Amino acid sequence: MFPEFKVVRRQRPVTITVESSTFSRPAANAAIEAVCDGPVSLSFTSGGDVLTGVYDGRRVKLSVATGSRRTSHVSRRHGRVGRGVARFALTLTGTMLTAMAYKDDGWVARAQVDLTEVGIEPRKESWLAGLTAGHEGSAGEVRSGAFGQLGLRDIRVVTYADGSPFHEDDGTLLLTATSAGPGFFPTAHTSVWALDPVTYDLVHRGALYFRRDDLVYGDHATHLVRDGDEWLVATSTWGGFKAPDKTDPSKPWSPVGVTIAHSRADLTRGEHVLDSTPLVLPTESPESPERRHSRSVGVWDPHLLRRDGEWLVGYVSAKKYFDFHPVLAGGPSLDALSLRAARTDRTATEGTTLVPLGGTVVVGASDGRDNPRHVRARYPIFDLDLNEVAELRSAYVSNLPWPTLIPLGDEWLHVAFDGTPYGGRLPGYGTHGEVVLSRSTRGRSV
Template identity: 35%
Template sequence: MTEYDFDRRDVLRALALLGVTGVTAPLFGGTAAASGTSPLDLEFTVEERFRPFDLIAPRFVQVDTAARRGALVKTGVRPKAPYGTVTAEVLDGSAPVVAGLAGDQGSVLGTYDAAAGRAGIEITTPSGTSVVKTAPADLRAPFGFAVVVNENAVTVLADTGAGWRPLLTERDQVRARIDLRDPAVLGKLGYAYGTRGPGRLGRVRAGYFGQAGVRDPHVVQHADGRPYIRHGKLYLTMTNAGLGFFQQAHWAVWTLDLADPAKLEQVATLFFARDGVVLGDHAGQIVRDDEHDRFILLMSSWGDFAFNGVHVRHTVTRADVLSGVHVLPTERLPLPTTVSSWDPALTRIDGRWHIAFVESPAQQPSFVFHPALAAAAPGAGYDRGLTLLGADTSVGQTEGTILQRVGGRWYLFASDGDAREYPVYDLRLRKLGTLNAPYGTNIPHPMLVRVGNRWWLTTFDGTQYAEDVLGYGGHGDFVLMRARREGRE
């Protein structure tokens, strides 16, 4: 891979940073307004690093059963969006094994044929059946077999005892024959599995795809910036990395246990309907607007990214988007910019809605992006009369904007991939300094969380999953840092 390719992909991060202050819970040790701590006084070191990885999100299993015999067993259970997984225990691998999505008029299947020594991806439509891709494979039973659908990408994986590894993946040839993002198409397909011969399967499970890694952490907050906490757990959104590029990722809500900040659990899965399809738009924020008894959701349009622009979208709902599976219609947010935008961060400051975001004047031949800040008209809704307050056009790889209050003062935080640092701005976009924290791979974005009398910083890195097969996009590790110095009240 050329140096140019590495640089370009390294800056394609739409990572929102996650700031938590102003918490009244005892574990957070008081309110930010009472704190005398400046973010520039804190020094962070890495405490833990781990990798959330689930082919099926634990809370979102839809099928869990002993396999029935048959060449193709259709469960009749289907996902609401094209992000699903089927796994099967292969007890006798002598006959070809299949799994994926199937209906009366078509199917999207991953296959493994031991006699032929190959895995494949097979698409059936009313026009006929096509094997769109194959790869050599030598699997000895017993082994785990899985087929994952992320948007229109289909990936076949196997677990021979050392964890799941992809055998092959394909998107373009699948999309040329079927569009799983179309609700009319997906609605006719359900999870399916089978053996084309006398082979035996054991346990079969199916459900919503989990993640190959996580990124873009952003706290769920109240309109005034207070973090949203239930039963001792902090709620945050993260981008669940898919098995491939940005279109294969989707958005999810997670909880972080305040008694154990390293403990994460996915509690909601979010998808978005626009332009007649269902997508996994991500890299955004959820705000609980208590005054109007609603949730405000903002997200970046990475779900159909094709190097032709990105923009911020939004929606409001009274549904409990912090649990369950949701498909929500969205609209484009009228930001005061004529170029691409992503990484929205919304907070009501002194009675006026402020929104930080990233401006990107170019995505080809390379990405250029910088932080910006806008505000709505005084007394108006968050999406009304937005005017630009400032932007830092001196930087070209800086994203992950968030508005956060520390020590009674509001800041805009971001991450500069060129300088390899976390800049700290005031609300006029004047740079005040940088956070004293390790800067890892990719463009990591800091989430400051106060636990007791200590400050924690949660972020991610660029560690890939099976890049040799899947290409770029299956990152990153979840990284937890802690400040050396105690925060002062």
């Protein structure tokens, strides 16, 4: 079905600041960085809120002033950095404020605070409208603008509605990716990239943010689809995710869902804030003759394709966090979907991907290492009833790489990612990963 693949390129385009001529920020995704040869202070200000990152020549700390309240945030374990800091940065990613220092070992987070814990909600558009950046001390070559990424994951090729890759006149392919922030999933956002299919070089093109519940989120795990003269944008609401507190069930939590947005703007370049609405995805399980309902606590990883007048949607459904499996739905429109199949025997399988192949459509997925033993660390290929029909023979790196497949004439390109973290230990999980590209060999297909 697919030939064997061989890794041809690994890359990790780490960028703290995507510099722009103006600092106007449409989302809580901002950065300022500077060269420093001594103490330096960087800040974000909106109204009476002043957010400051300080490097005093030996330690890094954050201070937050809101009204008459002032708080200081220092990490005893990670804040001491000593001399030799080449660059210093302050980032705002979602609700997380982070101070980072660059030395020989790269960028490392040294201080961090969740602004909602000190009474600030930076995802409000009214707050963002007044946001400015400033600096004091020995700051040179100052850059300010959007925060870039510590790594890329959840990579999908931008497609037409029929599932074929969208490409520009010169053959350049486009991808969407989750740009990893300095922390868990709410610090990330959706980015758009150009991929040269010959050199495999990646070039950043823009970012997509999503307006819902009167806030602007950096939602991600996104599929961008060209349908006629408009774009469809299906995304996962990871930007607002709060995991259940197992020690205190009374604490509020926010599950992950899927939303859909429509736009006639050029979403392949620049930054855009899109109005998104819930995409209702069925999670009824067909595993028993009675078709009993399998309780789902969340859905994510949407992938869309229209075939013979029917929309197909691949996604993931979770029985709990984190126990999840691939699902496929279909229907005459995206607001009239019914369940086609679900693989509830999986407990850690995601990245559900619809791939046109030889007049039909197959479904790829990623079996993570937390699955039952016989279906771990592999890429299963299913038919439209989610019966496994093959296995993709490509490098299965760490974490949960996706089976993003791009036809290139008679060959295929597989764009995956790994779980290698970046930025030190303070941010915890969510700073991955490195982009891993593999190309099909001329061996026997299976």
